[in-house]
Amino acid sequence: MNAISFGTDGWRATLDVFTTPRVRMVGQAVATTLQEAGHDAPVGICYDARETSRGFAEELARVLAANGFDVLLPDRDRPTPLLAWAIRERGLSGGLMVTASHNPSEYNGVKFIPDDGAPALPEVTDAIESNLAEPDPLPEGEWGTVEEADFMDPHAEHALDLVADYAGDDGEIDLDGLPVAYDAMCGSGRGVTDDLLSRAGAVVDRHRCERRPEFGGTPPEPSAETLEALTETVRNGDPRLGIANDGDSDRLALVTPKRGYLDENLFFAALYDFLLEADSGPAVRTVSTTFLIDRVAEAHGEEVVETQVGFKWVAEAMAESDALMGGEESGGFSVRNHVREKDGVLMALLAAAAEAEEPLDDRVDRLLDEHGEIHQSKVSVECPESEKERVLADLDGALPDSVAGAAVANVVTEDGFKIVLDSGAWLLVRPSGTEPVLRVYAEAESESRVRELLDAGRDLVEPLV
Structure with missing residues (x-):
């Protein structure tokens, strides 16, 4: 029990510590915490592409079901933001995501997402930690069910509708043959982010879009070093934009013809500027994120809310300020009218929509000319x-x-x-x-x-x- 530390991003550990008995204890702690809060709606459980993730997800499902909760599982590994949206869209009690995100394959992890689809605040994770215990099943006649559910299409339909509000024509988004290179890094974004871009009309050149539980020997962390092949493709080929997701696709990274790997601070400023063309509202950023956001906001008569590092604080401030966009310099972003959770799948579509309207390189150049180099x-x-x-x-x-x-x-x-x-x-x-x-x-x-x-x-x- 002492090996389990259940913070906002959940509990992560190497597989010698992240074991089935401990995972089952987490499942019991979540069941107890939900019961104490009066929740009785189903629970969603998703998992990433690691070799062990499906098995851990099934163990969690068995524990939750034995505590009386109906459980929804996907047909295959799915990104974290798809679970977050399903929790809100289907009115679930919450959800568990089995993932170690960008960590190497010898790690795994599990995080809890509450019923609003936003990151768990400390009072929730503290309650889960205090409830860690061996599974305590109800009589078998009181067990819930475990069923397969579609986590992909509802999220995709919502994303297409939401982005159309900013870049659509007659209520629909059309990327009209925009050439995009997408790198899934062998993670859960494969067949999800690239499919969403294709549905919107982009022509997608796919890279590392096959499942490799060991991620090809490279941790699924998008960076200038791990995206060198994608950068080469964008700089020397047809794609106007390169997009990559981390292992569970809650974050994204971008590559442009001029800049190569696009600094997340610059992308935040460019996308916020793009969103302000169709809507209004403040931005939320962490203390470690660029002041360029403040300068863009001021130019549009908007304000900026500054928070501690950690998307849980960004999410909380987004709710309090009705923010148009929130984000952090590590590549996690969300927008109004969506779940207040990092979503690298939705942001990929928004990035492509912004690129289709005006090349991101040109927009960034314009912002830096106006507000100064950063x-x-x-x-x-x-x-x-x-x-x-x-x-x-x-x-x-x-x-x-x-x-x-x-x-x-x-x-x-x-x-x-x-x-x-x-x-x-x-x-x-x-x-x-x-x-x-x-x-x-x-x-x-x-x-x-x-x-x-x-x-x-x-x-x-x-x-x-």
């Missing part, structure tokens, strides 16, 4: 978990009046310390939630200035560790 990077400083709180407390008493020759204009304490300079550049120091390190982020008008700020940030933090 560059961002980050480094890590090793710090034991036991020392993080002390180091941050010491940093609070050692914050400088200037950084790398620029005066400090403001310090934001939403998540760690974000030191905003009078030039508009910033430096952020915050604890990693998953590794024994402190993250140091910087954003400025040039790559050389970012490096200077990162060096200054490292020099500020390392003596305190």
Whole structure:
């Protein structure tokens, strides 16, 4: 039981720790938590493309059913956002997703999604952890059923309708032969994201769209390094846009002819600008996400809400502010009138729609011409978990009046310390939630200035560790 830590992104571990008995304990904890909250509607369970995921999903289904819940399972591995939408669209009690997302194949994991389809907040995950126990089945006559359900078509139909509101003609979206290259990274987006793009009219060149439980030896994490072949295809071939999803397709990455791998910050700004052509509303971003979002918002008379790192906080703020779009610099985004959960499948369709209207390279160029160049990077400083709180407390008493020759204009304490300079550049120091390190982020008008700020940030933090 002590090996299970059920945070917002669920519990992830290597397969020597992520075992069937422990997975069954998680299933019992979720059943108990739902019962205590008065839920009795069915529960959805989906899983990613890993070798062990279907078996773990079936174990969870058996435990939930033995606690009296009807359970819906898909016909094959399916992306996390399809489960999130099904929870909202079908009025489910919640859902369990068996996935280790972008982690290597020797990992697996499970996350719980509540009945609103948004990430679980701490009070929910704390309740699940407190209810961890061996399965406690009801008498067999009171068991629920386990049935196969279609998770794909309802999500696709909703996505097509939603995107048509922004880019459609007569209520329908038509990408009209737009050439797109799609890389599933052998994950659960295969046959889902590419199918959705095809249904909207795109001509899709498919890459790594076969199931490989070991992901071809490369963790399903879209990055400039793992998408070199996709970048080569887009830069030297017909596709106007390259799209990739991570292992469970809640995030996406883009490749363009001019920029190659498109920085997620720039994509966020470009898509928000695109959405504002047809709608209005604030944006929600994390403290580690670019100020370019703020500049786009200001140009349209909109506001920006800043949150801690973690999509659960983005989702909460989206509800409170009726935001048009929310996102984070790691590639997770959602929009109004959808579930407040990262959705790399829907965002792929929105990205293609934006590209069809105006090439993303051109839109990004225009935004940078209007609002100024923006560059961002980050480094890590090793710090034991036991020392993080002390180091941050010491940093609070050692914050400088200037950084790398620029005066400090403001310090934001939403998540760690974000030191905003009078030039508009910033430096952020915050604890990693998953590794024994402190993250140091910087954003400025040039790559050389970012490096200077990162060096200054490292020099500020390392003596305190």
